[in-house]
Amino acid sequence: MQKLGVSHCDYCNLAMPPSSTIWCQHCINLIPSVPRCQQCGLQTEHETDVCGECLLHPPQWDRLFCISDYSEPLKEYVSKLKYAQHFWLAQDLGVLLSKSITEPAPLIIPVPLHWKRFWWRSYNQSDLLGWTLTREFNLEKTVTRCDTKIMKRIKATRPQQGLSRSFRQTNLLGAFKVMKPIHEKHVAIVDDVVTTGATINLLCAELRKAGVERIDVYAVCRTGWSKNN
Numbered sequence: 001m002q003k004l005g006v007s008h009c010d011y012c013n014l015a016m017p018p019s020s021t022i023w024c025q026h027c028i029n030l031i032p033s034v035p036r037c038q039q040c041g042l043q044t045e046h047e048t049d050v051c052g053e054c055l056l057h058p059p060q061w062d063r064l065f066c067i068s069d070y071s072e073p074l075k076e077y078v079s080k081l082k083y084a085q086h087f088w089l090a091q092d093l094g095v096l097l098s099k100s101i102t103e104p105a106p107l108i109i110p111v112p113l114h115w116k117r118f119w120w121r122s123y124n125q126s127d128l129l130g131w132t133l134t135r136e137f138n139l140e141k142t143v144t145r146c147d148t149k150i151m152k153r154i155k156a157t158r159p160q161q162g163l164s165r166s167f168r169q170t171n172l173l174g175a176f177k178v179m180k181p182i183h184e185k186h187v188a189i190v191d192d193v194v195t196t197g198a199t200i201n202l203l204c205a206e207l208r209k210a211g212v213e214r215i216d217v218y219a220v221c222r223t224g225w226s227k228n229n
Helices: 052-056 074-083 089-098 115-121 125-139 165-171 198-209
Strands: 063-068 107-110 151-153 176-178 186-194 214-222
Touching: 063 089, 074 089, 074 186, 074 214, 089 125, 089 214, 107 125, 125 186, 125 214, 151 198, 176 198, 186 198, 198 214
Parallel strands: 063 214, 107 186, 186 214
Antiparallel strands: 151 176
């Protein structure tokens, strides 16, 4: 029986001291920490500012920050956040993500949902992550705001999950639009999972047209793409 006032880790269910998330430090330490390219965010043999692939085919963004890959234990919670209406998990995942980010951008832009998908889901998980990051950064005396109305998804598209790499790159063409002037030169795009980066690249292209000079990406998970896809 759980004692009144005693917290238990949501993953291992063991008692834990007061924490800023629902997980104990032991379970947080289970999240894989691997060397990455600081630009694309993919795993590398050694930590590097720019990997060979980025030198040849750089993404539209400048730097990517993430917690880890799309693997357990993160995978379970991201899936619940996105598909099982566990919207409150954005708070805990956002707190973990904030600890991975240096030099927070003054403006955070969540990846927008089309209104039809928003109506079906009732919330945008990227919005919730953005608001959590804003609060965490401002607690650190960093002035950051989250604006959910700058970017709009003007075209309904098929979900990216399960699509081939080539179809992902064309599925979202013309889907996004900047709705109002952007005065900040340094912004960040926040999303739950980045796989091929097709969605983020299209958003970045629109932001570059609007005059943004530096674009960071904040993602809970950054996962690679199989060469067979």
